[in-house]
Amino acid sequence: MKFTSRNECANCSVKCDVFTSVADQPEILAALKPLHAHFKKHDLICRQGTKVTHALLLMTGSAKLFIEGLNNRNIILYILKPPAYIGLLCFFNTPVYSYSVAAIEDSSVCFIELYVVKKLYIQNHELLLTLNDAFGKSVSRIMGKVISLNQKQIRGRFAENLIYLSECNGSLKFNLKLTRKEIGEMIAISEENAVRLFTEFSKEQIIRTNGKEIEILNLPLLMKISEVG
Amino acid sequence: MKFTSRNECANCSVKCDVFTSVADQPEILAALKPLHAHFKKHDLICRQGTKVTHALLLMTGSAKLFIEGLNNRNIILYILKPPAYIGLLCFFNTPVYSYSVAAIEDSSVCFIELYVVKKLYIQNHELLLTLNDAFGKSVSRIMGKVISLNQKQIRGRFAENLIYLSECNGSLKFNLKLTRKEIGEMIAISEENAVRLFTEFSKEQIIRTNGKEIEILNLPLLMKISEVG
DNA sequence: CGCGAGCTTGACGTTGTTCAACTAGAGTGG
């Protein structure tokens, strides 16, 4: 991690909700004192178990949000794309992070002291409502994860995940920024089974793979596999 | 379900956050028009996939919050004890319930039209903050569920669940209001394995069972089993 | 050229599910 600037929000290219909620109040704006940090691929942005001291906004790049478990077994809950609140789930009532976030490509993150944001959202309805909305969406995603992990077998989960990744990248053909092991961690299977599924699906002409290049050839079938589990 | 009364909140024995936030504003209080309904054991209180039209508060009894999956396989996320917001996770940004809630003993529930509550929390910081807090706690529980279901094997999950149930009942000795099948649904295992674990743990003198009566004999060991997974 | 990280494949073992059969208690109707 490398801090490179303490940008004034007014000059910043990413207008976050916190900014827009106080854009017309110069004295509050000045109090934000945002700090922009740059992370390289693989860098940890926040660590499960450490104190939540800042609100973090992912500005560029992308990151994985994951739970660190025992035996080096992680579970990746979802991928963050800018602009995204990184610590959102822990804003409200948690003293320490209940998960970790790591960059999966070079990324920049905006830090604002948490107590400043808290003071803001206690005073500002609009802001709290917006945060709430984002919060609700995160919850939906996690609920979906619970269902998926427990009701589908690995082919169904793998198919679902391919669709998710292609949506993340906005195209049926995309470049995977994750290793096979990380793909496994997204759907709670072993690295070996992740590999096997890539080859299986390739043989069945559902996808085409070339190293990290993935192309979905038969989306309807993929959706069907995902649905039936 | 049987509606029995449209109680004025002022006369109600359970003072919920919605009430306290507007207790001093008689005209708003009058607009709440709460409806109290009674549910028998096994009755559905709200159904996954149906529209969220009311805010629901569990006043007496208890209920299970669960996801209905395919093949008659449900997952019980947690048990609700009064006072508890039933639809909380769906208040903010979901048109339909993403889960179902059913009474596990005779219960009564307070219904308030959702649009009334929404109008309230948009105007009232305090209320929104309180709701948020409860919201955050629900999220923590679900996060814990994800970890538990994916990182522990069934003995660990079963031990964890026994501890949870005893905490719910506030005593090491308690009367189970759930069937073996439902115990299985709490930790995503089959009914048969739930039975096997009850007998296993009994033989190992960790618990004593007599039908639905459960007593925890060795809590430290139970906690250890839960931790190591 | 050699090393290491990521990837791939096969063989094998474990975990937990499914199936089937049996038991006990609680209603229900003749």
Add this chain to the structure above:
DNA sequence: CCACTCTAGTTGAACAACGTCAAGCTCGCG
């Protein structure tokens, strides 16, 4: 009062799904 049926609980054995282990492979990089 006695079959009867239904539900909940229980147990064993067979089976399937998935993880683990071990070995080899490829490619980029020093």
